[in-house]
Amino acid sequence: MGRGGHGARPSRADTAIGEPAVGRTADGSRARGATIDGPGGGNDDGRGHGGRRGGRELGRVPVARDVLPHPGSGPSRRARRGPGRGELEGDGPARGGPPGDRRRAPGRGGGPPARARRVGPSCAGPAGRRSIRRACLNDGSRAEVVGVGEAGTFLYFRPWYRRSPYFEETQKAGCRSYELYNHMYLPGYYTSFEDEYWHLVEHVCLWDVAVERCLEITGPDAHRFTNLLTCRDLDRCAVGQAKYAPIIAPDGGILNDPVLLRLGENHYWLALADSDALLYAKGVQAFAGLDVEVTEADAWPVQVQGPKSRDVMRALFGERIDGIRYYWTLQTDLDGIPVVISRTGWTGELGYEIVVPALHHRTLWFELREAGAGHGLRPIGDRALDSLRLEKGYGIWSREYRQDVTPGMAGLDRYVAFDKGPFIGREAALRERETGTDARLVLLEVDAADADASPDDGVWLGERLVGSVTSGGFGHHVGKSLALAYLETGLARPEQELTVAILGEERRARVLPEPPYDPSGSRLREPDP
Template identity: 40%
Template sequence: MYGIGRSPRLRPSPYFEATIRAGVEAFTTYNHMLLPMRYTSTEDEYESLIHGVTIWDVAAQRQVEIEGPDAAALTQYLCTRDVSRIKPGQARYTFMCNYQGGVINDPVLLKLAEDHFWLSLADRDILLWVQAVAAERGFDAKVREPDVAPLQVQGPLSGDLIGDVFGSTVRDQKYYHFVELEHEGVPLVVSRTGWSGEFGYEVFLRDSSKGEWLWELLFAAGAKYGVKPAAPNQIRRIEGGILSCGTDTDDSVTPLELGFDRLVQFESESDFIGRAALAAQKSRGVERRLTGFRFGGEPLRVNSLYLDVSRNGERVGRVTSIIYSPRFEANIGFAMVGAEHAEPGTELEIHLHTGTVAAIAEAIPFVDAIKSS
């Protein structure tokens, strides 16, 4: 049994006490906060997620707010997507890269107004990066962390819960859109986004003093749907081809190597950090690529270390994520391998701690749910 010592260095979530009452059993650190990792088991929470509705404390998914006359220009310089195509009330999954084209974050970008954006972050210290870029390049924009704490409401019954609380307009919004509103005088943003691979929403609380209120509001409304507290689910995110930044990526891995060429929008005339390096890589072709894989045998838990991948006895890459999928009754995962070994159907060897197993490369995602309305 291990514990995590709490201190002022780990900022508490507005939902922390509620998660304790709900029976959370494990945390990890994420963006200098505690992120719940398990209430019952990954498998039980997976079943609740794919058949019902779950609520996750993801306050550790911290925001960077960019606002001011040059907010759009700065946001464009930071992101590989064409920001000019995004309208207020829309969100986009995007990459942020270093000058060598390596991924430093893969946030969801929300456009609140023409001069007002949020970057909803994965686990990296991006606030300091954005502040430094803004200052160094002379962008006239305020860069700060707003008082925002999201909960995710995920699963096929999430629309029923959200509709009961916030009404049909919020419930029926399109995928990767969001609505700003007040509920009982509390400011919120509710978006049709999530990290589950299932139909779902994120509820961004804009007043962290109201964490207990929001938690109780959603759980009371969800009782008739059998709502369960849960953590970000590793089984479903791997099935759905969802990346874990810092696990499946690092600052040497590019979006092109991850297979996300479509999210690097070279057709836009606007510059972005890493564009030149990525254009050069696109021209010469990638030398490695992320692939899925599958194999049978004893069910495995999510890996805590990278595992070697070989082909015909020669090392060709490493496993970044692996877990057992009850849906497929097989172990599945992602591996970064030489591009010539990434084609679906390629025979690979995965070096587990218990020995070497034969696996077959497979396209990502393994399965996708209907997430659009």
């Protein structure tokens, strides 16, 4: 199983780097593109422009559909002028924003409250770590600076949001904030975003990713059906193997990007990102004429991730663990409890996912805590992954991967097995291969120390708007502000210099040739026992 949180979902990268096609072009040659090497980027295969996406004409620069255009509206009236920042007079008129606002990408408009001014001195922590305040700022939360009201809201625990089987334990462990993902609560953080980041890359963490709701496909035609559902070639997926397996709609848009486990000849689990792809599969089932059952599995994953994860896993499961290769699985038991272990994750570090039926979640959690105590195992939340995934260039569903984005745009075309035979979305993917796309996903390093880029911040080449940010954040390990953005294909080349407008002020940016942290994925693969 492979995916986790929002800004933190397991697997993509693992596959990206771990699988044969990853970082390579469709013909298997090493990609030397303008864009990043991880799954968040794409292979610049030099296909021209003029592509289509989602059945509609491709706009120059895709703008997130969740930020709605209301032209002329300025930034939130709560915005403040920050020292040394561009003009951003928060109390300006509701229509016709201040000058600084011109630097927003079209489609942004009013909407989200403007971000915080720079506060206090830069007080870097040990080992170049950011102070909490700055980490918060750069992690995109503004609670400490502009007040809680602007940073978020109170979310009642209403009965229609599902609770992870581990929910109660995350509460006891002091989880301070939850997000919602696949209609379930996903732990956000326990101590601080940055603490948890460092604990993960240096030690080992436990992460409740039960939100990866598991679509189960069984029945005599399960293999054929699943092979129609994803663009990956499942004839090349052995029983016991795992695959990062994007799901593409008939119109070519990305519907979900699960990690798939093949548990048997005709038995698949797909650990879903945050869209109801189970419903999609049921829709396909309606007229596919295949004999399958499509259900939600009683399968609830947690992740054990970090360089010491193998030690924890060995302590609990013994040497069985050593045989699990990267992106393979082990079906075993824990004192009689059926367990599926996969060497997948989404952290960019060595790691495992462990799946049990709900009835046994409590045993697993306690056993893991016990086995991990001597190794410093700590629960973490999704927020730490916001930073990790940008350093690895991992996109996430709902930001980089969306229904209005195609594999070609998102750099996921390396996962499209064009010649494997029929699959849903193949015609659209073939058309796109012919025509190319107007925009490509790239990873940017941004020259910004005090606030990171936000989604839909404009990317500029001189006076020309050439792209739009999808995610921004601070890479704690590399000590740099990073952003994923869709950019005109012609500019999606390494070292391309650009600017990003953050809070209305231009910041220099450049396209990174590869993810700045462990681009070869050595931490995922090594040390092998």
